[in-house]
Amino acid sequence: MIGPRLVFVHGWGCGPDIWEPVLEALDQPSACVLDLGYFGASQSDTQQRLDAVLRGSLPLLAVGHSLGFLWLLSRGGWPKGTRFLGINAFGRFAAEDGFSQGVSQRMLARMQTGLQRDAVQVVNNFRDRCGVGPVRSDAVCVPVLQEGLTELMALDARPALARLAEVPGTVKVLAGEHDPIVSPDMTQASFPPGVPVEWESEGGHMLPLTHPHVCAEAVRCMMSQNLENS
Template identity: 45%
Template sequence: MSMTDMPLLFVHGWGFGPEIWAPIRRAASQRECLTLDFGYFSASPHMALPERPFMAVGHSLGALWLLSEMPEQCRGMVLLNGFARFAASEDFPQGVPARLLTRMMRRLESAPDATVRDFRHQAGTDMPAPGAPQPERLHEGLQMLLRLDARPLARSTDCPIYCVAGTGDAIAPPALTQASFPPGTTIDWQTGGHLLPLTHPDACLNVIDRMMERITP
């Protein structure tokens, strides 16, 4: 299977939708690109995985979800602003305090638009959300950020993993990112924030190409 035969599967993060992949997809217009959708701003989620080999590209929570799922047909992962755990715990003090996530959950119930808008601003963009927020699905996403721990799978998997991270990421700071992955994980550090798919599409695509060269003959 060649680089152009294997599809790219994109999984977005919390507070965003498939639109975050537009710059990378434009630059990779010759590739087959598939997108999953948690349904944070759409009528319904779309999370069906392909039944044939693919390469996965995940952003933020999308990266954590991919690591937690370890899809059978996935041949390699590129994780952008990703992490194998997000919430702090006794053995992960670098994580985000759980109280911040539970506070967002409570606020989401009464002010979903403001909650999403403030998060997107903190992440580095004031672009409006692509649709009306779906509070129930957004709440489920915060629960994943609070509870998912893919560190054991990241240590034991045979699936190749490359990471691209921002040195100025306000959502997933460098200390959190580095501590969540096992030693030796390839991390390509970029001078940027939490939205590398939007701000650094060429650097992201470069890593995607390198991974594709690694996993295809």
């Protein structure tokens, strides 16, 4: 049986390089790795690459880190049998009525204001919290970073996740018990009961970098399984 085609998307303030250890562990050079453009990559090229895989006949395994998972779920047109793996992921990020576990909208708004004053400081402060190194001041693309924060404030994939969870095996999540960005409470509150969450006891927010073999094994398992209604 031919397995699903792999698509990887990184989170806010990061780039596709976070997937390199996972791809090395998987030995999957043909995987589609998208770049959301926070550091200057063309968004139109990214959309064209996504459109190309969506036009294919094979189902996909869409793997998203942090906002990348929410970004993937907010896109439509997935081939039948497509499944989703979220790493340090969430169904919603920003707090709202009935979702107090999310991050304050005010904090995200302050980050947007800070991007206008000193974008590289905002990005590197965030990256430092995540445990990854800084980027150069000439690398950041402020409009795209602003757009990403708007997505974190507004996107809500919980209705889509509830539908996907009706078919066991369609969605799985890897989470870090010591994630400084996505709290365990946020993780638990933003996914429906039918979505399994695998917790890494020593994991933070960058499981693709710190636990690449765990991420790779989760990818392998999802690639090899048969969905009930696919």
